[in-house]
Amino acid sequence: MHDDVATFRSRRTILRTAAVLIGAAATSGLGLRRAQAAGYPERPIKIIVPFAPAGPTDIMARILATHLGEALSGTVVVENRPGAGGNIGIGIAAHAEPDGYTLLITSSAYVVNPGLYAKIPYDPFKDFAPIAELGTSPNVILVNPQLSVSSIADLTARARKNPNELNYASPGIGTTPHLSGELFKVVCGINMTHVPFSGAGPAIQAILSGTTQVAFAALPPAHPHIESGALKALAITGTHRWFDLPDVPTMVELGYKDFISDTFQGFLAPSKTPPAIVELVSVKSIGILKTPKVSEQLRNDGFEVLANGPDGMRKRIEDEVPKWRDIIAKAGIRPV
Template sequence: MSEEIPEEKYPHRSRRQVLRAAGLAIGAAATSQLRVSGARAAGYPDRPIKIVVPFAPAGPTDIMARILAQHLATSLGGNIITENRSGAGGNIGIGYVAHAEPDGYTLLVTSSAYVVNPGLYAKVPYDPTTDFAPIAELGTSPNVILADPRLGITTIGELIARAKAHPDELNYASPGAGTTPHLSGEFLKIAAGIDITHVPFSGAMPAIQALLGGVTQLAVAALPPAHPYIESGALKALAVTGAHRWFDLKDVPTMVELGYQNFIAETFQALLAPAKTPPEIVARLAAQSIEVLQRPEIREQLLNNGFEVIANGPDGLRRRIAIEVPKWRDIIARAGIKPV
């Protein structure tokens, strides 16, 4: 609420003059603040930037963050360190950045967990629309349904037949409850009318290692960490959940091709800063990130690691967040998963 300005303090000036003078003073103060913000942006960065990954090392988000950090540091002319703060499905790391100083020195590279968790948990330590300043939508990758080759299952049809013939016998690993791989597995169970037991792990690599070690028979994971094991034959890819087949996995069908309409469940990666980070810093980070992602050699590197580069700026990321929060909330409800 603005403070009332008594006219008696200014006996020789009209009320309009008093209000105009007050308005000019407020405007001057705002301009001064913008100059300070601009000055901070002009010298940015003058100390190391920290990118927080809210998941375990070697997972898809960690891979994306480290590739981006390496090249973004050179573009910005500074140092960038990557820090893993995993736990609670990503909520610990996301919440940490949400409440960090909004000065551009603590950033977040996160996955779709950012838009999934508000529907999965009764309470999350952040608001996806107000607690962050979107910087860039980095890339996306499909999830992949995997089987241990020793299981003798080579197609989704064979998986469904085995699950129906032997109810409750099969299980599948995921990077954690509420991740898009987990939700893809639950979507498959609903669509195919089967029951396989979900076994959550603390990240993509722990889930894949569990499958490799015979702890589980199946897994659903984002493509990047699974890709080398598919190529080597250590794991069998039954299907991908993207909109199209992956460029070097031409023999692996999509779930849509197999007759499961609207079965598209991708994991996207995004760069965000705490809300109220100076707009000039956000704009610079966005421009430099997009420039890095558009380099042919970086696009090829990310593609080889299982990412399709998107390289959208703040507005594109903001739109994606607005669409995906209610989308995943609906899928979670249809799967019968109660917020915890």
């Protein structure tokens, strides 16, 4: 009996000691993570945007960068590295030093490109640590008012009557606006020539100048030109009408079932960036997006704020890479 009691006490002592050690290890790990972020940032943080200025991703990045610099008591700058449908900038970010001083804000191109290109300079699942799912915006079908087209029905009739006349601008090959344009041609049974640009900004300038008659673009860069009357919006590809564009119908309303596509913006860091830094930037970014001032500004610019953390961004990547591979294959688009 005495031996059993002694054994029990001995085991209890071992368990207590183990619990103390585990707790100490956890506390030590937390302290290490905090120490990794202590003093950060000590120099300017660079956010790479893999598209030209004035597009939706650039707009989101610049709004967030301004407030993030204030929140971190540091300097945050945006660097545009456009080209190859976003692959150039994403590749640069993927292979940057994982120290928290080079980050990436990208669009849906991040999940589309693996299905669109035979070879890309990044692994969408392994090369980045998700920081946050920032926002999304519907795509919009635009015409230059000089085209004298006032509806989707007018546009399709014009394209059928003059099959080689119309061309349309997009922010680049493989962007969701480009894929929306190709889908539009298929479901409407028309032909238009695709003219890709290095981002939404140049694509919008092309239709404003009359270089192209039509454009497919995310709503944010087009929004001020729609409001001013410089561009005519025929339809949006979201699930509902936009709150301050009540006269612009959705494609679904017009009878094009399941014609829904959007452009999201996601925040990522090179993999192996210290977890404490990823967590810090994530918490600060989500807090910024949720402030009434910023969320209202983004909404007025054409974004729906998501403000989801790393898990939300990770799930979007896991869901949308195979989804877009499947859509691209079904559309008969061969990887380039």
